[in-house]
Amino acid sequence: VSQSRYSDSVMIQVESYPQVIHSLPAAWCDNAGAIDLQILPAGGVWSLSVPQNGAINPENLSGEIIDINYVLDTVCDVNFEWQITIEASPQIAVSSDTIICPGTAASLWASGADNYSWSPADFLSNPSSSNPSASPLVATSFEVIGANASNCFDTSQVFVDLFPQPLVELNASDSACYGDIVQLGGLGGISYEWIGEGISEYNIANPVLLSEQSQEIFVTGTDINGCSASDSIEISIIHPVASVTPASIGWIS
Numbered sequence: 001v002s003q004s005r006y007s008d009s010v011m012i013q014v015e016s017y018p019q020v021i022h023s024l025p026a027a028w029c030d031n032a033g034a035i036d037l038q039i040l041p042a043g044g045v046w047s048l049s050v051p052q053n054g055a056i057n058p059e060n061l062s063g064e065i066i067d068i069n070y071v072l073d074t075v076c077d078v079n080f081e082w083q084i085t086i087e088a089s090p091q092i093a094v095s096s097d098t099i100i101c102p103g104t105a106a107s108l109w110a111s112g113a114d115n116y117s118w119s120p121a122d123f124l125s126n127p128s129s130s131n132p133s134a135s136p137l138v139a140t141s142f143e144v145i146g147a148n149a150s151n152c153f154d155t156s157q158v159f160v161d162l163f164p165q166p167l168v169e170l171n172a173s174d175s176a177c178y179g180d181i182v183q184l185g186g187l188g189g190i191s192y193e194w195i196g197e198g199i200s201e202y203n204i205a206n207p208v209l210l211s212e213q214s215q216e217i218f219v220t221g222t223d224i225n226g227c228s229a230s231d232s233i234e235i236s237i238i239h240p241v242a243s244v245t246p247a248s249i250g251w252i253s
Helices: none
Strands: 027-029 045-048 065-072 078-087 098-100 115-119 140-147 153-162 169-171 175-177 181-183 185-187 191-195 208-210 215-222 228-238
Touching: 169 215, 169 228, 185 215
Parallel strands: 027 078, 098 153, 175 228
Antiparallel strands: 045 065, 065 078, 115 140, 140 153, 169 185, 181 208, 191 215, 215 228
């Protein structure tokens, strides 16, 4: 008895699962703007725990965890799941805009964050402090970035303006005879402070000096804004020189 044998074959192609490519964050700050929902391969269906229209607006979602599911029907279905935590951003408060005298410092402050970074740093005592001193040479807007432990941040600005530099002048003669009265005069301020020996009054605009020794006289004037400037003059005192003429002596022979 003869027997027949038959054989057949089938080709089975094993498809690999599509590689999911995305740039979705694991955490996002509530003031960082919309989160774009972009993923490859495209063409699937999104399912989120929050309303969305191609993007997620985190503005009022602080503290929430967003569950994301992405399904794409292919030979090998894609079923991608992800979570995004919405972190609260700090709300910083800062000192008011201010105006200072040239050569002085303004005290700035910020609150509401854990770490701070002020700029421009050149005119600040400590740009990483919550309350640095600012000593700008010209009117300057200082920006502060305040960050919290989640690395979310808020920004604000403080403007520091400058009063004009007062022009204080000292008027007086630069030489006088010993014992003379020298008139001093200060200009450019509304109050004055004098430094020197023999000055009649030290807190008026026009005191007099009893000239007994050569010295440098200083005056500091303060203007209506409370800003001060100084001037000085070297006054030389001339001492009289006695002249003696020998008397004639006659001889009698």
